[in-house]
Amino acid sequence: MPELDLVHRHNQVMPEWMALYYNEPLELVSGKGRRVEGGDGRTYLDFFGGLLATMIGHDIPEIVDAIKSQADRILHSSTLYLIRQQIELAEKIAAKAPVDDPRVFFVNSGSEAVETAFLLTTAATGSNQVLALRGAYHGRSFGTVATTGIRAWAPTSLSPLQVTYTHSGYKYRSPFRHLDDQAFTVACADELRTMIETSTSGPVACYIAEPVQGAGGFANPPQGFFRAMKAVLDEYSIPFVSDEVQSGWGRTGRSYFGIEYYGVRPQAITFAKGLANGLSIGGVVAEADLMNCLSANSISTAGGNPIAMAAGNAVLDLIESQDLQQNADAVGGYLLESLRKLAEDHPLVGEVRGAGLMVGVELVVPGTREPCPAAASAVMEEARRLGVLIGKGGLYGNVLRVTPPMTVTAGEAEEALEVICSSITAVEHRMQR
Structure with missing residues (x-):
């Protein structure tokens, strides 16, 4: 066979x-x-x-035609040159993202997108401390594995980050599962504050969360959950990074980006996967001060490439028109x-x-x-x-x-x-x- x-x-x-x-x-x-x-x-x-x-x-004809049309012109140039399709896609994302004064940077995968968010937040804060959620999955690269709260997806204990795992919204197996949604959220917020006070020192680079956990089995927190977490984070000036690699672009139905349903405006959003309908793509949309904090050169050879950008533009246009x-x-x-x-x-x-x-x-x-x-x-x-x-x-x-x-x-x-x-x-x- x-x-x-x-x-x-x-x-x-x-x-x-x-x-x-x-x-x-x-x-x-x-x-x-x-x-x-x-x-x-x-x-x-x-x-x-x-x-x-x-x-x-x-x-899908519209996506296939967009890819073919771009392939007939040029396949690659790198971010050292202007890329029209990249600028157009960034404009669409910036217009929709619940991020203040947004800037967009494209990479090639969800793992690379989250790595970029860690680069930005650690550089901005001068800290390698990260708060992540139990049951989280953020990628297969070295830094993202460090913040993956699933043993089966964590092949090494070595890490460039110091990670503290906080409660997620996964009530089914939570020690707080006997509480109603409001009391559950209060208990998790209290624990977050305790963890910050006992497990971190000085500035914390970021808190990263999937609005709906993907590999974690689609844990779906109570509606007030992330707003309560954000209130605690704001007390300590800790940036919120929303990992929307799986939950972005309206897939959750209730909001365009998953985090919007919870009434939170994060400092950064990571995205990838469905944006190019299967082509390699990823990126970060972040507040301008955070995105512009890097003091050294940084480019992307293949991130923002014209083919993936053409697919991304076609995808977002279809989501809107249909x-x-x-x-x-x-x-x-x-x-x-x-x-x-x-x-x-x-x-x-x-x-x-x-x-x-x-x-x-x-x-x-x-x-x-x-x-x-x-x-x-x-x-x-x-x-x-x-x-x-x-x-x-x-x-x-x-x-x-x-x-x-x-x-x-x-x-x-x-x-x-x-x-x-x-x-x-x-x-x-x-x-x-």
Whole structure:
């Protein structure tokens, strides 16, 4: 079989830690809309979207045409030259970002975007101390791994930063889970102040948070959570960095950038993934004083390259012209409501949470809160057998991640829900044997 040969070749040249989904790994060879064709000859409904990067869908004419048009002119120049597409995209981002007097810098990935935010905040404050959230994931590079609060994604304890992990909005496994949302938020804010007083010294470079945790399993804090954290941070003049690599551009439905829902204006926002619909892209939008604080030269050879910028402009234009934020809100709300109803009849499901088209389904040993990662893998396999691709994540790898492109239709959501329900039911029955 061709795919078995491809797996063998992959294993001969790729690192062992570069994981592949499924017992029989899958190659995606083409796609259109929300559907992809696999190397196995089957067609699948894509409800993972290339790890949330294929944000608009596959083979979208406006995006493909923008890329081709730019490729016909020039592929690369570097930031040492004016790049029209880069300036136009920066203008669009600056106009939307909830950041005072914004400046934009483009890089090539989410990891590099967060590294840039750390460079800016550590340089501005003269401190290498960072406050991060438990359950956070900020990337795979040296500095970002240091602020990743998931053991499974932290391969080294070495770090250029001194990191203190604070409470996140993940109530399901929090020691404060018995409290209502307001009391929970107060308790977390009190703990943040205590951590600053006991675990830091002098200026702190920044507090970094995902408005909806991605790899952490789509933890979705109470609405007042980040506003309360920001009030504490302001007491100590600690900059707030919102990591919007997964939650930006209206995917959460309720706001264009995820942090806006919480009524917070951060000092910096990092972005990447879906902005170029799968092409390599990343960046930071930050307050001018923070962005301009560097005292040495800094450029980007490939960041802001014309091809990715052309794709980014096309993506943002489509989100605006097709009102895809509203679609994410409507279809995402339907997915959340339907999956929560499903959970009532399935003890395998501990919690359903998320916002817009960032939906997490946490699977547990029935009758307990004990994580069940084996069930998550089994449900993914069963869903693939039935023609739907979803992802997984969470602190223990037990959370299904349902993240279709923002162009997803109500009919496709219904189709995916039927498959997810059937898959959970089938896995539950196997566990009861």
